[in-house]
Amino acid sequence: xxxxxxxxxxxxxxxxxxxxxxxxxxxxxxxxxxxxxxxxxxxxxxxxxxxxxxxxxxxxxxxxxxxxxxxxxxxxxxxxxxxxxxxxxxxxxxxxxxxxxxxxxxxxxxxxxxxxxxxxxxxxxxxxxxxxxxxxxxxxxxxxxxxxxxxxxxxxxxxxxxxxxxxxxxxxxxxxxxxxxxxxxxxxxxxxxxxxxxxxxxxxxxxxxxxxxxxxxxxxxxxxxxxxxxxxxxxxxxxxxxxxxxxxxxxxxxxxxxxxxxxxxxxxxxxxxxxxxxxxxxxxxxxxxxxxxxxxxxxxxxxxxxxxxxxxxxxxxxxxxxxxxxxxxxxxxxxxxxxxxxxxxxxxxxxxxxxxxxxxxxxxxxxxxxxxxxxxxxxxxxxxxxxxxxxxxxxxxxxxxxxxxxxxxxxxxxxxxx
Amino acid sequence: xxxxxxxxxxxxxxxxxxxxxxxxxxxxxxxxxxxxxxxxxxxxxxxxxxxxxxxxxxxxxxxxxxxxxxxxxxxxxxxxxxxxxxxxxxxxxxxxxxxxxxxxxxxxxxxxxxxxxxxxxxxxxxxxxxxxxxxxxxxxxxxxxxxxxxxxxxxxxxxxxxxxxxxxxxxxxxxxxxxxxxxxxxxxxxxxxxxxxxxxxxxxxxxxxxxxxxxxxxxxxxxxxxxxxxxxxxxxxxxxxxxxxxxxxxxxxxxxxxxxxxxxxxxxxxxxxxxxxxxxxxxxxxxxxxxxxxxxxxx
Numbered sequence: 001x002x003x004x005x006x007x008x009x010x011x012x013x014x015x016x017x018x019x020x021x022x023x024x025x026x027x028x029x030x031x032x033x034x035x036x037x038x039x040x041x042x043x044x045x046x047x048x049x050x051x052x053x054x055x056x057x058x059x060x061x062x063x064x065x066x067x068x069x070x071x072x073x074x075x076x077x078x079x080x081x082x083x084x085x086x087x088x089x090x091x092x093x094x095x096x097x098x099x100x101x102x103x104x105x106x107x108x109x110x111x112x113x114x115x116x117x118x119x120x121x122x123x124x125x126x127x128x129x130x131x132x133x134x135x136x137x138x139x140x141x142x143x144x145x146x147x148x149x150x151x152x153x154x155x156x157x158x159x160x161x162x163x164x165x166x167x168x169x170x171x172x173x174x175x176x177x178x179x180x181x182x183x184x185x186x187x188x189x190x191x192x193x194x195x196x197x198x199x200x201x202x203x204x205x206x207x208x209x210x211x212x213x214x215x216x217x218x219x220x221x222x223x224x225x226x227x228x229x230x231x232x233x234x235x236x237x238x239x240x241x242x243x244x245x246x247x248x249x250x251x252x253x254x255x256x257x258x259x260x261x262x263x264x265x266x267x268x269x270x271x272x273x274x275x276x277x278x279x280x281x282x283x284x285x286x287x288x289x290x291x292x293x294x295x296x297x298x299x300x301x302x303x304x305x306x307x308x309x310x311x312x313x314x315x316x317x318x319x320x321x322x323x324x325x326x327x328x329x330x331x332x333x334x335x336x337x338x339x340x341x342x343x344x345x346x347x348x349x350x351x352x353x354x355x356x357x358x359x360x361x362x363x364x365x366x367x368x369x370x371x372x373x374x375x376x377x378x379x380x381x382x383x384x385x386x387x388x389x390x391x392x393x394x395x396x397x398x399x400x401x402x403x404x405x406x407x408x409x410x411x412x413x414x415x416x417x418x
Numbered sequence: 419x420x421x422x423x424x425x426x427x428x429x430x431x432x433x434x435x436x437x438x439x440x441x442x443x444x445x446x447x448x449x450x451x452x453x454x455x456x457x458x459x460x461x462x463x464x465x466x467x468x469x470x471x472x473x474x475x476x477x478x479x480x481x482x483x484x485x486x487x488x489x490x491x492x493x494x495x496x497x498x499x500x501x502x503x504x505x506x507x508x509x510x511x512x513x514x515x516x517x518x519x520x521x522x523x524x525x526x527x528x529x530x531x532x533x534x535x536x537x538x539x540x541x542x543x544x545x546x547x548x549x550x551x552x553x554x555x556x557x558x559x560x561x562x563x564x565x566x567x568x569x570x571x572x573x574x575x576x577x578x579x580x581x582x583x584x585x586x587x588x589x590x591x592x593x594x595x596x597x598x599x600x601x602x603x604x605x606x607x608x609x610x611x612x613x614x615x616x617x618x619x620x621x622x623x624x625x626x627x628x629x630x631x632x633x634x635x636x637x638x639x640x641x642x643x644x645x646x647x648x649x650x651x652x653x654x655x656x657x658x659x660x661x662x663x664x665x666x667x668x669x670x671x672x673x674x675x676x677x678x679x680x681x682x683x684x685x686x687x688x689x690x691x692x693x694x695x696x697x698x699x700x701x702x703x704x705x706x707x708x709x710x711x712x713x714x715x716x717x
Contacts, residue, residue, distance in 0.1 A: 075561065107584045
């Protein structure tokens with residue numbers, strides 16, 4: 001295909017003033033991704049503000065309100081690339097009230113960068129960022145201990161923070177993640193792309209080198225193939241008179257011509273007759289492909305149905321238990337009725353019970369009768385029809401859903417099926 | 419046969435988005451400018467529905483100041499692919515007294531397009547408008563959603579956007595609202611060019627180096643012709659230039675270039691140090707130019 005470079009999606013998280021925007025600006029600057037006109041705009045703006053250094057945060061703080069307040073209020077997407085890799089950063093704000101943005105950014109990311117201010121160390125915000133990271137199962141975590149220039153590049157400060165964070169890892173119950181600690185100064189450029197001369201005691205990779213050596217197989221999730229039908233393709237032309245193709249995006253594992261598949265929810269069995277992508281046909285489609293599939297038998301398949309290998313059936317249920325993060329101002333309570341969108345399929349859902357709220361600082365659970373914006377809790381639902389899911393811990397795409405308010409039609413919650 | 423499909427992740431994501439539009443909306447439309455981004459969208463839409471036809475029309479909002487090469491290209495593409503094309507003209511909105519032509523040194527019909535677009539949305543009751551905007555183009559666009567809900571007035575409320583989680587797209591809207599959809603949100607300028615090269619997609623000739631009558635203002639290269647306001651002292655020169663972005667003549671600056679093939683264009687982009695929107699005169703008006711235009715319904 002056109003671009004063989006690996007694609008890495010990164011979520012960044014940090015508190016106000018941790019220097020997150022500066023770190024991103026520095027990555028762009030050091031990979032020569034800032035063009036002359038953008039650099040000039042940064043120089044001009046920095047001078048106007050009376051700074052004697054380049055304020056890279058201006059490269060990412062997009063909206064007028066943010067520039068006025070000097071904070072980041074929404075998820076911004078930033079792109080850069082090296083010879084080997086295309087990167088997309090979801091830059092998310094670090095205030096307590098913006099948990100929803102962090103969850104949003106992490107939902108599409110394989111790598112998370114958590115910033116810690118070397119002068120402040122591990123604080124409550126760090127707990128929360130790491131918690132969300134675990135909840136969303138982002139596999140690769142980089143703890144960037146920033147502003148090392150302001151603590152005289154002191155190794156003991158770094159080791160203390162590292163120790164505190166390791167204690168936090170002990171408390172988390174997510175065992176797949178790989179956590180890497182890197183002492184940096186985003187403002188001065190130490191250990192971002194170039195090795196720091198100020199910290200000879202640090203022998204690990206720079207931030208950029210660390211991401212460059214991640215292999216695509218480290219980033220992918222290979223479980224069972226899940227193919228949700230988005231759209232039925234019926235050309236009705238002379239040439240393709242009887243063509244009936246099911247289009248969608250394949251997740252979790254490959255599909256091959258001849259595979260026996262089960263159509264859900266009908267549980268009809270058939271085989272894959274052909275796999276099409278544009279004007280070509282293929283024997284095998286790798287996960288991540290947006291393809292069109294034809295089946296051997298005339299079976300009834302419509303949007304929202306799912307094709308799976310008959311040997312790898314997902315779970316099917318009309319009652320669900322899920323961890324919910326509330327991403328809207330409306331609250332979720334017992335009796336709330338909502339639209340549950342699972343992939344491209346939608347059913348109605350009713351909140352049966354709320355078990356508890358989960359505190360994102362690892363301090364445990366507390367009883368509650370509702371979830372409000374930025375709350376995370378365990379909720380039980382009853383559905384109008386069964387959905388065919390995997391636990392989130394086994395398949396991120398087939399184990400998550402969103403809830404939509406029937407009145408406002410807004411996305412109000414995200415759920416991770418237990 | 420006997421081959422394995424290894425996906426290009428950005429292409430697969432875009433196709434997924436375009437199929438969601440066809441499935442979730444009753445009257446979608448693809449906003450087609452004749453530029454490389456909307457041409458790329460057409461190819462992605464072809465791939466999304468092949469062997470069926472693209473199940474929605476194209477809409478071109480014609481400022482009347484388009485490069486003639488773009489219009490010729492548009493008509494040829496539509497003919498070749500058997501697509502339905504709707505054209506609505508800014509001139510008609512001016513004639514109807516809905517908008518007033520700008521005058522003077524930086525006059526352009528670029529901002530006037532918004533009225534013509536909103537009228538067309540109302541006329542055809544379009545509920546989803548697919549556009550080729552990318553997040554890497556401009557900092558206000560970096561925060562844009564893939565499905566971006568607009569109210570009856572086409573306005574963007576950047577503080578009240580729906581969160582987009584995983585690849586689930588919520589296109590549910592109320593009567594009178596519509597959604598702007600950006601399937602190539604996550605592509606960069608270079609991604610688009612490399613895709614055009616690999617897929618061997620035809621693009622208008624003005625993207626390649628050609629001789630053109632130009633004049634220099636504010637360090638930018640402007641097309642010299644009757645649609646572009648020029649002061650008497652602004653001298654007309656002939657230079658080898660090409661365009662990196664194709665808006666209309668009054669707001670698109672050229673770059674000096676000898677790149678006359680896709681290969682040389684891609685090489686030039688790779689080594690370039692001026693960002694694409696740096697050649698858009700409309701964004702230079704102020705720091706917040708794009709954000710302000712988006713709020714009032716600009717594409």
